[in-house]
Amino acid sequence: MGNRKHIIHNPMSRREMLGLCKSGFGSMAFMGMFGSLSSCSTQIDDPKSIITQMGQVPHYVPKVKNIIFLYMDGGISQVDSFDPKPRLDKENGEDPKKKFKVDNTQFDNVGKILKSPWDFKQYGECGMPVSELFPHIGSCADDLALIRSMVSDFPEHTNANYFLHTGSGIQGRPSMGSWVTYGLGSENSNLPGYVVLDGGLIPPGGLDNFKSGFLPASYQASILKSGPVPLANIQPQETIEGLQNKKLDFIKQMDDTMIGKLQNADAVESAISNYELAYQMQSSVPELTEFSSESAATKKLYGMDSDDPHTRSYGAQCLLARRLVERGVRFIELTCPKVKADRWDQHAGLKDGHERNAHAVDQPIAGLIKDMKARGLLEETLIVFTGEFGRTPFAQGSDGRDHNPSAFSMWMAGAGIKGGTIFGKTDDYGYRVIENETTIHDLHATMLHLLGMDHERLRFRFGGRDIRLTDVHGHVVRDVLA
Secondary structure (H helix, E strand, O other): OOOOOOOOOOOOOHHHHHHHHHHHHHHHHHHHHHHHOOOOOOOOOOHHHHHHHOOOOOOOOOOOOEEEEEEOOOOOOHHHOOOOOHHHHHOOOOOHHHOOOOOOOOOOOEEEEOOOOOOEEEEOOOOEEEEOOOHHHHOOHHHEEEEEEEOOOOOOHHHHHHHHHHOOOOOOOOOHHHHHHHHHOOOOOOOOOEEEEEOEOOOOOHHHHHOOOOOOHHHOOEEEEOOOOOOOOOOOOOOOOOHHHHHHHHHHHHHHHHHOOOOOOHHHHHHHHHHHHHHHHHHHHHHHOOOOOOOHHHHHHOOOOOOOHHHHHHHHHHHHHHHHHHOOOOEEEEOOEOOOOOOOOOOOOHHHHHHHHHHHHHHHHHHHHHHHHHOOHHHOEEEEEEOOOEEOOEEEOOOEOOEEOOOEEEEEEEOOEOOOEEEOEEOOOOOOEEEOOEOHHHHHHHHHHHOOOOOOOOOEEEOOEEEOOOOOOOOOOHHHEO
16 A cells, blocks of 8 residues: 555546536536525514525624615815804804814815804714704614714725725725625525615725726626616517527526636636626516506605705615615615715815705615615625715815815614714814724724624735735724614
8 A cells, every 4th residue: 555656647637627527516606606696575573584685604693794884075064064063153253273183185275164054963862963954864873873083094985985895095095985896695596796876976986986996807896877767778689589589598608618717717717707797687677667556645755746856866766776775785875966066075165065965865865765664675694884084174265175084974774783873083184083082994894893893803805815805904893883
């Protein structure tokens, strides 16, 4: 036995091995796909049974199955929305440089201290102060965990958007939605796991905010537009029955041949996956965006009967987000509607711009929370509301506010969240965080935690090291968790 010779004298090359084993790999992939199918309508009676409904096994028992990310592009002013500062009223019109150290701003046009044009009112049993910009969201105060101590590393939109979406201020990293679907898979084989609902504004930084970076291309976002045709080519163009299937079969045959010849076939495998998904979406997307089955009361709740076309448009997005959750889509992001004012980025015309943007989103968002709560969907869904940074407590010029990455507010609602909570604190001007500073990495770590994933263990090998969404940072914000 000790003198036994090697049986294989001419080992196969990697390319030969892949060529001979490609069918086996295909079978394994099919088994993986088959194993990930689950019923999206199963009632969750036992918290542990949620694991069996996840596309892939999480690190521990999750609180959340889905995330709806309400992206407030441009940066809402914290002192005009969720962080009232009476001192701004007292010192309105005074020189801020005589009151505190003023950091360099994006446009270096520092005006006087500017009080909020809006009053605040306490809402709910928790007494959470919310600006009159958001009366509908205020009515949901007892469901919200408000974080007033958010900070960003970047004072400029593009880098701040990349940071918010990918955990890095540079272009090319995977989006948070891509990380989530990479870690957990999808519950619905007929729809993407990661969907962005295009409200009409592409944020600074463009579509790279939603791409998969170095993760396989099958994890990048699918972007659905508002209106009757949410996706290009969603209707088959062939007039002859069966012709489309023949085309797809031919493409699959060609791709399978390529897989056997390539050492790294990720691009081809992702293309195959995307072709198959696109075919399934031809039947699932038209049904998804057909609202005729929704009651008039439901549509009214979302503001779809509003005189404001932007409220109607965003209301339709929020209703679509609920329908996507019902169908098992893992991560849904909503972008802002294109109102006459520029997103939430009011360097001038603060009152008009913030009022237009708030009117567009306030009722639909509150409608989404209340509708999902009534249907039991909020018990397994996390809703996140945030921009990329905040605004200065002093004016830019005379009636605007510049960028402020040193303090801003955001909130979460839904599964695993301690409603009626206010966490963190800013100074008397709302300019800098003075208690419980919370970073974008902390936000990402908390979102992943609620999904049952340890942000330190969710990794992908790239460029010679294991990379994660939170890089080498991030802590779960446990004070806002139930």
